[in-house]
Amino acid sequence: MSNRPRLSLHDPGIPLTRGPLMQFADDPIACMRRLNSEHGDLAVLEENDQRLVFVFSPDLNREVLSNSQVYESRFFAVRGNRNSAQRRVTSGLLSQNGAEHRDARRMMKDVFSKKILPDYHPTICQLASELTDSWTIGKSVDLNSEMVQFMLKMTAALLFGVDDAEFAYRLGALIDRWVHRNHEIGMGALVSSPTFARGYDDLLVQAEELEQSVQEMFQTHRGTQHNRLNILSLLFEAQKSQEQLTDNKLIGHATLLFAAAHLTTAHTFSWTLFLLSQHPEVLRKLQAELIRNVSGDVPGLEELDRLPYLDAVIKESMRVLPASSYSQRVAVEPTSLGPVRMNPGTPVIFSQYITHHRADLFEDPDRFIPERWATITPSPYEYLPFGAGPRMCIGAPLAMAEIRTALTVMLKRFNFQIKPMSTVNGHVISTMLGPTSTIPATLLPHDQLPQSTPVAGSIHNLIRLPDAVREIPVPIAA
Numbered sequence: 001m002s003n004r005p006r007l008s009l010h011d012p013g014i015p016l017t018r019g020p021l022m023q024f025a026d027d028p029i030a031c032m033r034r035l036n037s038e039h040g041d042l043a044v045l046e047e048n049d050q051r052l053v054f055v056f057s058p059d060l061n062r063e064v065l066s067n068s069q070v071y072e073s074r075f076f077a078v079r080g081n082r083n084s085a086q087r088r089v090t091s092g093l094l095s096q097n098g099a100e101h102r103d104a105r106r107m108m109k110d111v112f113s114k115k116i117l118p119d120y121h122p123t124i125c126q127l128a129s130e131l132t133d134s135w136t137i138g139k140s141v142d143l144n145s146e147m148v149q150f151m152l153k154m155t156a157a158l159l160f161g162v163d164d165a166e167f168a169y170r171l172g173a174l175i176d177r178w179v180h181r182n183h184e185i186g187m188g189a190l191v192s193s194p195t196f197a198r199g200y201d202d203l204l205v206q207a208e209e210l211e212q213s214v215q216e217m218f219q220t221h222r223g224t225q226h227n228r229l230n231i232l233s234l235l236f237e238a239q240k241s242q243e244q245l246t247d248n249k250l251i252g253h254a255t256l257l258f259a260a261a262h263l264t265t266a267h268t269f270s271w272t273l274f275l276l277s278q279h280p281e282v283l284r285k286l287q288a289e290l291i292r293n294v295s296g297d298v299p300g301l302e303e304l305d306r307l308p309y310l311d312a313v314i315k316e317s318m319r320v321l322p323a324s325s326y327s328q329r330v331a332v333e334p335t336s337l338g339p340v341r342m343n344p345g346t347p348v349i350f351s352q353y354i355t356h357h358r359a360d361l362f363e364d365p366d367r368f369i370p371e372r373w374a375t376i377t378p379s380p381y382e383y384l385p386f387g388a389g390p391r392m393c394i395g396a397p398l399a400m401a402e403i404r405t406a407l408t409v410m411l412k413r414f415n416f417q418i419k420p421m422s423t424v425n426g427h428v429i430s431t432m433l434g435p436t437s438t439i440p441a442t443l444l445p446h447d448q449l450p451q452s453t454p455v456a457g458s459i460h461n462l463i464r465l466p467d468a469v470r471e472i473p474v475p476i477a478a
Ligand code: HEM
Pocket: 073, 093, 094, 105, 256, 257, 260, 261, 262, 264, 265, 268, 322, 323, 324, 327, 328, 384, 385, 386, 387, 388, 390, 391, 392, 393, 394, 395, 396, 398, 399
């Protein structure tokens, strides 16, 4: 390929590691940790003439993320032909750059603004209450699948005004299958795996099925009277004054919003409940705050403003186990980062996980310590669970409202005892760090604290759990 990035091997001081790029595809976090410990803030991984550039420091995060003219987003490696379903379903914000991206963000600004959040509150409370109504003390649950199903229903309701759980699960399954296939092909292309083109035809068929499902949902939505606020109604409303906002464009936005919203938030819930269950002293403080400041089973909006320890717990959970663990840009013009010169086409990767685990920014960085937030105020490029700069997550305020509200509803009624000796694995799939195993738990009443319990699994490679919990650590892949 002619536009492959080329660094002169004679450039002095390049923080270069030569080795298979597949190591990044296999275990992104282990690979980035190794590069970070070998080279520090900036690293280049090279195989043959293919290179990946990694930035790990707040300053370099800023340089890459704030300069969207030089570093563009190319989230989907395969865009498909001009008139294909794949082109349409990949045409949301993450594929847009320049003026097109800026205009689309502007068009969606009101839909996601903090002003409108109170209008989503009743739906969040209703669905969280339905979830806790389905639980009983002593019941065994898998926190991972509970949270994924909960967020599929929540996302279908808030984005599309759809109450039908079966539709939410079906759309979720279609999107997950398609996201996985995009990821396999995209990651394969990034690391030059010879097998990356396999599955291309499958991807195009999956994109058609997905698009058909979104189109059917549009039709049903237009034929239905909606009595609760949802984002699609607002986007249809915006269509009336913006003729360039065609249905084809909305298909791209709707698909991306659903894909970006449900698993990231579900993983954040699963990790937060797991961490709280394994840190009973933190949970004790949090329960005390909830008892003090929330009078009923469901929090009022003004009560949510009086929960500083809940905020610290969520921030800390998203610091140690960020659902978005890394993301990538592509340099679109010749440029350099420190001694590393790059040609157009060079992929540049930044990582929330690595930045959040820097000991110079966060003391004892691998431990879950919500108390630290009483004394630290990291900059947007030191702490970036929602990204930073012009592409920062547009759904962040909504996600935070969902997490703060629904966690309160869950914890007002229940605590969770993790089953001893369970295997809890966490891995990155398509940039998202989530549980890749079940998280088996028993439901306890809210006034009975769980005990930290030993667990096995790759979770021990990601965070440092309390001593009582450490068990059978799996070695970080060589
Ligand atoms: C805890 C939940 C969430 C996390 C951790 C998260 C994380 C992120 C991150 C890190 C980015 C930036 C990616 C980059 O710079 O390459 C992003 C972008 C985005 N997120 Fe989220 N997100 C969450 C929830 C949501 C929700 C609820 C929605 C929508 C309802 C959403 C919609 C988007 C969209 C559309 C973008 C692309 C923005 C752009 O390129 O301009 N996200 N998200």
